[in-house]
Amino acid sequence: MSYNNRLDSSFMFVKQARSLAGKRRLKDLLLQKDNQFCADCNAPDPKWASANIGVFLCLKCCGVHRSLGSHISKVLSVTLDEWSDEELDAMMEVGGNSSANSIYEAYLPQGFTKPGPDASHEQRTKFIRSKYERQEFLKSSLRIVSGTGNNVRSNVSQVGTVNSLRSTSDSQNTEGKLGTLKVKVIKGTDLAIRDMLTSDPYVILKLGQQTVQTTVVKSNLNPVWNEELMLSVPRQFGLLNLNVFDYDMFSADDIMGEADIDLQPLISSAISFGDASMFDDMQIGKWLKSHNNALIDDSIVNIVDGKIKQEMTIKLQNVESGELDLELEWLPLAK
Numbered sequence: 001m002s003y004n005n006r007l008d009s010s011f012m013f014v015k016q017a018r019s020l021a022g023k024r025r026l027k028d029l030l031l032q033k034d035n036q037f038c039a040d041c042n043a044p045d046p047k048w049a050s051a052n053i054g055v056f057l058c059l060k061c062c063g064v065h066r067s068l069g070s071h072i073s074k075v076l077s078v079t080l081d082e083w084s085d086e087e088l089d090a091m092m093e094v095g096g097n098s099s100a101n102s103i104y105e106a107y108l109p110q111g112f113t114k115p116g117p118d119a120s121h122e123q124r125t126k127f128i129r130s131k132y133e134r135q136e137f138l139k140s141s142l143r144i145v146s147g148t149g150n151n152v153r154s155n156v157s158q159v160g161t162v163n164s165l166r167s168t169s170d171s172q173n174t175e176g177k178l179g180t181l182k183v184k185v186i187k188g189t190d191l192a193i194r195d196m197l198t199s200d201p202y203v204i205l206k207l208g209q210q211t212v213q214t215t216v217v218k219s220n221l222n223p224v225w226n227e228e229l230m231l232s233v234p235r236q237f238g239l240l241n242l243n244v245f246d247y248d249m250f251s252a253d254d255i256m257g258e259a260d261i262d263l264q265p266l267i268s269s270a271i272s273f274g275d276a277s278m279f280d281d282m283q284i285g286k287w288l289k290s291h292n293n294a295l296i297d298d299s300i301v302n303i304v305d306g307k308i309k310q311e312m313t314i315k316l317q318n319v320e321s322g323e324l325d326l327e328l329e330w331l332p333l334a335k
């Protein structure tokens with residue numbers, strides 16, 4: 001093999017290795033729970049993506065995105081296309097479907113039904129145009145109507161700011177702390193029976209290495225706690241994990257259900273608004289109910305008296321019954 005040939009082949013090797021690493025990053029992102037369903041119609045197992053918007057899509061929605069033109073949505077196949085580093089980075093920065101939807105669908109009108117996997121081409125087109133081209137469901141201050149082209153991207157970078165905060169490990173700012181989460185555990189309803197006729201429930205919350213818990217309510221399947229628990233939120237935060245246990249004096253406590261709570265909608269909207277005390281009461285974001293999360297209904301992020309709050313009712317998972325009412329509040333770092 002001549003010197004030049006060897007150089008060529010090692011160059012090819014580097015190129016291939018890089019493209020493999022890129023494929024793996026993309027695959028990891030696709031494995032995230034929220035990315036296993038189309039961002040627009042919830043069809044399972046999306047194999048397409050809009051690289052500039054940062055969402056994963058099914059084949060049918062992908063077709064509609066393509067018809068909008070690549071200045072609005074740049075469609076690529078997850079498996080078939082070669083992705084540039086720039087396209088990969090943009091995708092990673094947004095962080096996936098629930099993050100993008102928490103901005104693009106923040107203002108879906110009350111009672112609005114998104115198209116489902118079996119929606120007609122017309123229903124799909126109408127929704128996708130409203131969502132991305134006219135940005136009708138976006139908070140108005142994020143909407144840039146003048147747009148010849150890059151309007152969508154500027155909103156992605158709004159979402160992106162949050163995610164790059166989340167993914168960078170730079171710890172110059174208060175050891176990488178983003179803020180504080182206050183969780184008010186309000187009440188439980190119709191909890192599972194673990195001792196003969198009743199249970200002695202308490203709630204444990206976990207975020208990363210931190211664990212906090214409520215007191216035990218004796219013999220009650222509809223306990224009222226109204227207890228506030230505080231958690232420090234790092235720049236790299238994951239899901240808030242919630243467990244309900246039955247206190248047992250004589251043996252190990254029994255599990256009475258669990259749930260994972262996505263903090264991204266609350267924190268994304270809190271950060272894009274900054275100082276909430278400057279705003280009147282209004283809705284600023286939404287965590288959407290879906291068949292792969294524990295929400296009983298869409299959970300709205302609101303500014304209330306200058307505070308950023310999100311109420312939710314959770315259906316406990318892996319248990320025969322039980323719901324839990326919570327209120328989250330976001331406390332930004334003091335300036």
Ligand SMILES: [Zn+2]
Pocket residue numbers: 038039040041042043057058059060061062
């Ligand atoms: Zn779809």
